Amino acid sequence: MMPEQAGEFRGFILDDFQKEAINHLLQGSSVLVSAPTGVGKTLIADYLIEEAVKEQRRVVYTAPIKALSNQKFKEFKEWHGAEKIGIITGDVVIQPDAEIIIMTTEIFRNILHQEQERLAGFSHVIFDEIHYLSDEERGTVWEESIIFMPDNLRLLGLSATIPNASELAAWIQEIKGHPVKVVYKQDRVVPLEHYVYHPLTGPASFGHLKKVWQKQKKREAEHGSPPGGARTRNGPDHKELVKAIRRRNGLPALYFIFSRQQCEVKAQELSERFDFLTKDEKERVQEILDRAAKQYNLEKWPTLHRLQPVFLRGIAFHHAGLLPALKEIVETLFGENLIRVMYATETFAVGINYPVRSVCFDAPTKWDGVTFRPMTTLEYFQMAGRAGRRGIDEKGFVYILANLDRYRLEEFPSTNPDDVEELTSRFNLSYNSILNLFHNYKRGEILVILNRNFATYQARNNRVSLENRLDRLAAELEKTRSVICQDWGSLSCPQMRAVALRQLRRKERRLRYIRGKKARRAISAEVRELKESLAKLAERDCSPAEQARCEKRAKTYEKLYKERLSLEEQMRNLQVAGRFEADLEAKAAILEDLNYLDADEKLLPRGLFAMQIYAQELLITELYFAGFFHEWDEDQINAVIVAVDYEPRKGERLPRQLPFEYKPIRKIIRDLIFRHGVGEGEIRFFPSLSPLAYEWSRGCDFFTLTRNAPELQEGDIVSGFRRGIDLLRQIRAACLEEDPPMAAKIKNCMEKMDRDLVQVNL
Known part of the structure; x- marks a missing residue:
């Protein structure tokens, strides 16, 4: 049934943009939907x-x-029945041949490289959060997925509001050869109001706070008192902001903090001051906690006992370091409106649909893995968009805690949706991508593929735009020059003549005081030449008004000329075709040196193995072909695999004792970097989880395990173990045909790791 006939779906009245997108899909087009968070x-x-x-x-x-x-797997099972839904996420595979398959974008990209025939019979692929294409670290995965997906497959891309969705759609249409429609939704159903909070003003507009702050700073400079007196000496406080929001009837609130530790600290601080729940609500919270404790065998878990008083006051926190079971408890409480204030890191904003009345930011900057930087406008709206519940709230409210002693005014994000940044390509070539390209295509085809990426498309558009602008500039320059006086720039021009006379007087004054013979001769010659030049040309008779007009035109000409020089420089530096060929050549040479490729660019056994490993493919392949996986026992393999591709958090240290010999692994890493030229940042191995994985593999229970490593967060341990299971699954697939006994050994390793609290509960 067409949506305009249906009018509603699952009890929701379909909006015009939803009907438009569905119509395009049913008519056989691919569709990009660019819309704010929370509009459906x-x-x-x-x-x-x-x-x-x-x-x-x-x-x-x-x-x-x-x-x-x-x-999504849980939702779709409820709606369509468990038999119709499957999931593949690397560490979890359930019903991979079902009608509807949910997977991470990385898994989809891997299937396109390795088993594209598995996509026979599929009509559509849905990319949720397709604006991740612009993510610096992972964006290339989305781009590769679009490039390599079969041309007959139609795409539905769901994106936050982005200004260049049409450019993205035009690129997809060009490389896939079928219509790609763009559906925009500009306005939110529940509009947002944006505030900053400071004790000087309470919730206020940024402009108002700026004026008040500047007055206070001026007063401070004059009288030596801190802005706002003692009350603001330590800056604004999150508890005061929550208090103000509560007075404005703004709860429930989602409070974003870009620090796991501060999420926990602030939740604890707030619970010591506020209690948001009624007696009946507390009883419901206790029921949920008791049920979860029994379900996951957490009755003696100290973390749950420590957090129970916080939950019973309607307060919680959520971040990647939490045990998955605890995340599920928090999300259940939040979904039942039993959490009035949730402190969370950015991960809570990605796709998970838990709207609130108010969203708060503890700071205008965020940690990006390298440094603190201002939030982008896109990031701000992605999180702020959680404010305002459709059908419940007339407005959503967004607050930034404004510590102006710590943050500069220009670090605060724009609250104008028109300032959202454009998507840019992050395409790059990994060693795995190159091996798969050489396995599936000939050299000429590879060069064509490398020119089909979004980066090349954008560069080509930029070149066309620059060429058009240069053409317009040339016409403007010619037009402007034609109306400038022909004597402009010569000594006949009154303006230039006045400048020359000033220069002459300065030189004559200098001549009076110079005593050196050579210097006097040089200045005398300059004075004589300038006088002769002035005598040769008569001054043009121009009125002051004419001179002013002429000067204005000349300044316009100079500005246009400088712009032309800048654009010509950009044109010279803009590479369109062949942008990635040098990278391909360099990495192919390393792969040949490592015996992954032969001289004819055919894959050797190492290359055939590495093309099936999608993280740290060179390190894992070298360890495998050096025989270590055969030498290590199953528990040692598990200890090693959790160290591969593990990125330590700040302050993490290497354990004093490891359950395997580290020296041979370090030698392989050094050889890859210093002998073969692999980038130092491309090899990642840090064994802080290795002793824990070894004990876990040998049957240790989780709570005993975590007591021995209080510096590591429970969620990080679980996610590290699950990432290890994902890598083991890839290794098993890579060796299954050539070495079945090793594949069986790897399967045993996976089973030892994938149990109890580490096992995903779906």
């Missing part, structure tokens, strides 16, 4: 999936993070 983009995907189930077509649903994949 996912309803379009849900409609498409329901239609596919009715017509027995197959659909792939990709999500940027495993948590969102898991959430």
Whole structure:
């Protein structure tokens, strides 16, 4: 049934943009939906999936993070039945041949490289959060997925509001050869109001706070008192902001802090001052906690006992370092409106649909893994968009805690949606991508593929734009020059003549005081030449008004000329075709040196193995072919694998004792970097989890394990173990055909790791 006939779906009245997107999909086009957070983009995907189930077509649903994949898996099972839904996330594989398959975008990219025939019979792929294409670290995965997906497959991309969605759609249409429609939704159903909070003003507009702050700073400079007196000496406080929001009837609130530790600290601080729940609500919280404790065998878990008083006051926190079972408890409480204030890191904003009345930011800057930097406008709206519940709130409210003693005014994000940054390509070539390219394509085809990426498309558009601008500039320069006086710049021009006379007087004054013979001769010659030049040309008779007009035109000409020089420099530096050929050549040479490729660019055994490993492919392959996986026992393999691709948090140290010999691994890493030229940042191995993985593999229970490593967060331990399971699954697939006994050994390793609290509960 067409949406304009249906009018509603699952009890929701379809908005015009939803109907438009669905119509385009049903007519066979791919569709990009660019819309603010919280307006119902996912309803379009849900409609498409329901239609596919009715017509027995197959659909792939990709999500940027495993948590969102898991959430969608549970939702779709409820709606369509467990037998119709499957999930593949690397560490979890359930019903991979089902009609609707949910997977991370990385898994979809891997299937395109390795087993594209598995996509036969699929009609659509849904990319949730497709604006991740601009993510510096992972964006290339989205781009590769679009480039390599079969041309007959149609795409539904769901994106936050981005200004160049049309450019992205035009690129996809060009490389896939079918229509790609863009559907925009500019306005939110529940509008947002944006505030900053400071004790000087309470919740206020940024402009108002700026004026008040500047007055206070001026007063401080004059009288030596701190702005606002003692009350503001330590800056604004999160508890005061929550108090102000509560007075304004702004709860529930989602409070973003870009620090795990501060999420926990602030939740504890708030619980010591506020209690938001009624007696009946507290009883419901206790029921949920008791049920979860029994379900996951957490009755003696100290963390749950420590947090129970916080939960019973309607306060919680959520970040990646939490045990998955605790995340589920928090999300259940939040979903039942039993949490009034949730302190969370940015991961809570990705796709998981828990709207609130108010969103708060503890600071205008965020940690990006390298340094603190101002939030982008896109990041701000992605999180701020959680404010305002459709059908409940008339408005959503967004607050930034404004510590102006610590942050500069220019570090605060724009609250204007028109300032959202454009998507830019992050395409790059990994060793795995290169091996798969050489395995699946000939050299000439590879060069064509490398010119099909979004980066090249954007560069080509930029060149066309620059050429058009240069053409317009040339016309403007010619027009401007034609109306400038022909004597402009010569000594006949009154303006130039006045400048020359001033120079002459300065030189004559200098001549009076110079005593050196050579210097006097040089200045005398300059004075004589200038006088002769002035005598040769008569001054043009121009009125002051004419001179002013002429000067204005000349300044315009000079400005245009400088712009032309700048654009010509950009044109010279802009590379369109062949942008990635040098990188391909350099990495192919390293692969040949490592015996992954032969001289004819055919894959050797090492290359055939590495093309099936999607993280740290060179390190894992070298360890495997050096025989270590055969030498190590199963528990040692598990200890090593959790160290591969592990990125330590600040302050993490190497354990004093490891359950394997570290020296041979370090030698392989050094050889890859210093002998073969692999980038130092491309090899990642840090064994802080290795002793824990070894004990876990040998049957240790989780709470005993965590007591021995209080410096590591429980969620990090679980995610590290699950990442290890993902890598083991890849290694098993890579060696299954050539070495079945090793594949069986790796399977045993996985089973030892994938148990109890580490096992995903779906």
